[in-house]
Amino acid sequence: MRKGIIFVAAAILSACTGEVDDLPLTETDATPAGIIGGTIDEGDPAVAMLRISRGDFSSICTASVIAPKVLLTAAHCVTRGKSDGGTVTAFFGTDAGSEEGTWVNVVETHYDPEYDPANKQAGHDVAVAILEEPVAIQPLPYNRAPMTEDRVGEPVRLIGFGDDHEIWGFGGVKQHVSTIVNTVTPTLLGLGDRDHHTCVGDSGGPALMDVNGVPTIVGVTSFGSVQAPSICTDGWDSRVDISLDFIDQFVNAP
Template identity: 30%
Template sequence: MTPPLARSIRSLAIVAALAAPLAPARALVGAAPDSRFADRVAMVLIRGGDSAGFCSALVLGPRILLTAAHCLRPLRDLAVHYRDAAGAAVIIPVDAAIAHPRYRADAIQARVESIDLALIRTARPLDPRFVAAAIGDGEPPAIGAPAIVSGYGAAREGDWSSGGTLRSVTLAVREPASTVLVWAADPGGREAGACNGDSGAPIWSADGSTAIAIVAWAQAPHGRGCGGLTQGPLLAPLKGWIEATERKLENAR
């Protein structure tokens, strides 16, 4: 009988194969390839029942990554994925995960505030090329300020095969102003922004030096879908919890 972990990893390997596009893909809607963030962003593979998918994640350390809490599943159904220098797929099991205590999966229906944020720990260290991303401090970005989204998500709603390549798109922070969340959209009104698979993707400062938020939700220009509005929790107000949880995960190995 195949051990449960081996079955899970084999299933997640299939997810990785499906996530890798056969031709150049426009991960994110309206995005372009951007190697600046390849050392700080990875994929989180997800298996659940008969379905599978993926999220994006921000690297905080050799074994610690930050992603959206709604991406979490039982540990056996999670793995971190990236490609090594030779282009071969690397799949590392996730052995611990902690969601923010104020995350509510039913937040939309219950109309309550939710912090859609989680830290995960891999069973072994990532490739040495990965470095810890810097998290921004200070006040929220001003309305109109540039914000760069970098993720592995799909180019079209529901088309998972169009994802799997790290791309970036520059949006602009838009109203409403908030000390908890950031909203961003294309300043010219074109279709651009997060899509399936971009949950957990970092939203960077204008110069790309610090992560100011992560993607938790997206909407089409008109109604449900992708590429109209990108939203996620600001990281500066959560930095204390992030650092404390990172230490907890590191000390528990």
Template identity: 30%
Template sequence: MKPVGFLLVLVLTAAGACDSSRAPVSAPASVRQSVVGGAPEPGYPAVGAIVPVSPICGEPDAEAPVLCTGTLVAPRVVLTAAHCVENTDAPQVLSVVFASETARALGTERVRVVDGRIHPDWRAGAHDIGVLILAEDAPVPPMPLHLASLPADFVGRTTRVVGFGLDEDGRTGLRRSGTARVTATDAGTFSIEAAPAMSCGGDSGGPSILDIDDTELVIGVTAFGDLACTTGTNTRVDAHADFLHAVMEETARAPPTRPRLDAAVDTCTVPCEAHADCPLGMACVVQPGGGRSCAVAGLEAGRFGALCSGPDGAHPCVKAGDTCRLWQPCDEAPGGGCAAGGNAGAQTCATLLALASLLARRYSESLSRSQEVKSAER
């Protein structure tokens, strides 16, 4: 995993939402292809791409960039890195794509996320493990975890890494895999080197897989690595078995549910206390005058207005179930017209860019702490 990948995608995601031209953005020359030395991988269907879902009508899900990689380990539980789930608001705007190429995924292969959990002791360089909880069962079978102690001959063995990260042309969304060699292990992590492959940018959260007694098991989660994508550090799954067991058992016992979205409801007048109180695709946000209400995830507090085919001034045209409606601030009277075409309003762009800025700043701070940890270890 190349750390700059996740930061780059966060910024480009918001910037793209404010640019109707949708022109492709080339990655810096320093960005290497995902799973360097690997190859396209049609197998491992449980390994999915974690992508943002745009709230704006007319922005196809197929164009969403890959933020991280994850592995389905229970019907509704996707294992990934903690730094992919760090922001508590992020899961409300995410989907996991279970297809070998995200741009060609069917609707049934895209599953919305309703919640996220990180290890309670997570910090940069330690316990970098978390999960995303899906709104419904995934369309593929889970992959088994190796929760027993690692084999005595683990160092020196070959592991397989899988991910959807940036390729050499700055594109994401193709599942790739390759083999790496284990070089060292400690209480919570293990290190790998290219043999000849290595995970890179966008592969964060992806699995390291080991063949044990003719069964392929997930033994690690891609956490961080060097900028040249020649070495990497993985979080050990067996060392965090209690955390994973607890989340998987809770999700199996009480699968998360969300109320049905009804665009006719005046969301500004219906209070909420947590994201779970809101319909799928919405989040519990603070209103300008105080109090909290459900809003389209990624946007500020507001209500659904008239049907639309494009933005109307500062009112973005947002997805509302099977329809598109204008999104209006709570301090504005219900109603409003509809204008076809045009760019998303300034309010939408400001909101998305603010969210990206916040996530980017947190990730940058996390990366700095991680590099300090690595320097101290040396």
């Protein structure tokens, strides 16, 4: 989920992209993995991988199609120092290391102005990536109803292109896992248990719940905790329902 990354006992970290400068320890001290307890996801065409490249370095995140040219992802994936001055491309498919699938250029990224990188618990870790050309993929709906504590215990499915040492910072394989909502705060969703949650490279990926019979994005993978030796132990998502004003302006743009 994450995110971001793995490393000091009980540390809170950006779920993120797996960039070395995001890690409390060096890359060789971490043993990142993709979705914990997940399996390869050959469906969900609306879930894409983002590759953020600057110079000789690349990192990855996950994103979801919410309009023909708009992807929903995490703010920490595209803030200054991640995508500024570099290039961002989106991969649609299952395995970014294979010859199957489609790459589309991203021409703009924007993140929720209420996002505070120094306070992940405040939520709003939400961003959009604007594609160079529309994709013929059915967009995923995103939740508009306030999430409440009565959703705790309900099923949720997490999807991401979690990284591993074989493809660190380059690509990923789409995985998913079914689990439950364990916590709802005014800004965040705590999802999964120790054996079922997100990890490195899953940042920005969707948490899907059934809303009126339709799989709907309720959260965007944001950050998580780790325990020595470099094991992802949980995952937290930013609630999308508190960022509707930001998201809607891009989805509704002419």
